[in-house]
Amino acid sequence: MKHTYCQNDEERRWFLTNEIELFRYRFNLMTKTEQLSYLKNSPNIKQFYDVVNDEQKQELKQELINSSSSFHYTHIQQTFDEVTYFRVRFQHVPDLVRLRRCYLRAGYAYISEHDIISFVLQQYRTSLSYQMTCASKKFHLMKKLDTRIASVLKVLGMKRTVGVTTTNFNENEQTETITYDMLDTLAKKSYPLCMRHLHEQMTKQHHLKHLGRLQYRLFLKGIGLSLDECLKFFRNEFVSNGSMNPTQFEREHVYNIRHAYGQEGKHTSYTPYSCVKIIQDPPPGVNEYHGCPYRHWDPNTLKQRLSTNYGIHDEQVLNEIVDRSQNHHYQIACQIYFEYQHNVKNHGIGINHPNQYFNESRKILTGGATASTKPTES
């Protein structure tokens, strides 16, 4: 199995996530005694943790209780004396540290039996991930030695692809030539909300912060805006309409734009960000406008903006979008917006990529409405 999925990063990540879920499920089925004995007897784990003794536990009582996660807080408060605490290096429980769900002291995290699973999973992930790397190194060697193995693994690998294929956008779909002065109109008609917001901020403020530039620039490349037009657009906004001085623009931005188009540095042509990436990346901070509106805006802000700025007056549609966003179905929310905007129902194509959104929109609006009539292949 490891060998099947070790060949590229995406497959490796998929395999890891699923294996870890399985492990978590199995670990949670165990009783406390079983879990403790697992900890005690696993050679890879026992050297990395200590059980906090009662004396120290009482001494740190207040801190330990205050620093536990809000799910367990009441429970721990009531049963503190029975709870077992473990002491591990903070590096071994990054997820708990990140969320401030454990007490930290001098480089050690104090975690309760409820959270020990994080530690065990992290250890498991590290070791599995290491094994995968080794496997991928061995794989190439194996392929040479025996072609049969490769073909067996290939068949195995195909099993996974069922059901999880992501329809990415097709780069060659655009038929129109797009120039920068068309962007305003396009933004209103065919942009997904995330890009529309970036475009509006760009034209309003004549500037975008780094992450916003990255997200928007690659999208523009994806919709078929040529390098020259892209440079014109940015120069026009930053310099002519904005207050940036031309030399600063030439120095700091031209290179970056050319870089995104694969004309500088490594000469890699970067692919535009997918929804998953936009949703998972760091959320926008002060004066930043990137990210996914359904994910990163407050429900109230989202609702208000949709109705006042983006002309959705249908209360039912509004509520549906907000509901979906709150339940973490950001892409479905986006799809509802798409359907409303283009006045189609059950369009049938999940939104996985801002550029896919754009292409679908163009298809409908420019008459090549093949996609909307044909059922999707899946």
Added chain:
Amino acid sequence: MNDSEKENIEEVVNPWLLTTYYKRLFPTHVYCKWLAYGEPTNSQLFSNREFSFTRGNDIYCRHLSFTNHLEFEKELLRPPIASKIDIGAVFTIKVPSNQYQPTERELVFDIDLTDYDDVRFCCVLGSNSIQDNLLGFSEADICKKCWSLAKVAIKIIDKALQDDFGFEQRLWIYSGRRGVHCWVCDPQARELQPSGRSAIVEYLTLVTGGENTSKRVSFSQPLHSSIQRAKQFIQEMFIRYACVDQAFLDLLLKFDTSPQRWAAFNRYVENETKNTKSRYPSKYLSSIIDEIQFEYCYPRLDVNVTKGINHLLKSPFSIHPKTGRVCVPIDVTKIDSFDPFTVPELRTLCQQVDALGVTHQSTGIAQQDGKHRSKDYNQTSLKPYVELFSKFVQKTQMNNLEETLAKSDLKAMITGDI
């Protein structure tokens, strides 16, 4: 002297000043010793380290590496002279090369006061750059008022790094203009993987979200012990800083003062908390005061600088290209008396050196003598900062030595030599 030369002399930074600075003031040897965690020669930590120089205004030279401090200095001085020095990660093999991976790097933090622009009014409203600020790229500077934000940030982060994470070797550097950097040099910090780094920086980040979120700080009671501790630091300065210095509530309504308004608000919240029929949920009331205080004062870190193991960061003792100030170490024990406006400037330092030059020549001490250089910063206002830095470097070397000894002991024990 022609016009262009005159113009250059008016600038805070120019190639001649930089030459003098690198030749006679830059503490090259102790600096290289720091990055080598020992002697620079024969140290892989030093020779596999990535440096990046900015030459002139806009020539970026990345992936530089040096085998010893002399080579480093020679490259610094090669024209066009380096105006800014950045430090990257230590790589598996000497850079540049095709296949290399970053292996270790100090754990670094970057705090820039521009990230606080939505909550500091002194330098933003006072200057003509309101519009710039709204545009998101303020050129606004800092003043003594908003420096308090940097102070409290240093106090909170420094304490957390020490108490929570157990890091002992923390070097704080003033970035020369509007920010501070922290370099954590403990071996354990240098070896951290990206997952560990991002866990730390997210643990320390409480203010999140931009304009599209109505609330940037959200707490649930009881507060995590690290937040409790930060709260004490913030309470110490909040009234003085936010109410008096920034007068943050004056902006809303002009009659009566911010401290009075803040006190009134506190009373209101207190009454509402007691009121069982309050129209606000108690969960909301119990955290609101803390949340406001934290939104205004809690440190805001540049997350990406800390997360990336090979992210470049401006080096200590580099010159800030706009202000001409030296990026000097800050003594955390005396943080309250640190004043960014008295940090030595390149031009002043060079004048001090020039004054020395005459006396030395008359006594006949050779300019090229290596020992001579060590004396030069000692006779300028850079002295206390170099001393502070040397002390820090000495500390890292001691710990490093102990560690090497411990390792060799362990090895000896395993092989049975003891």
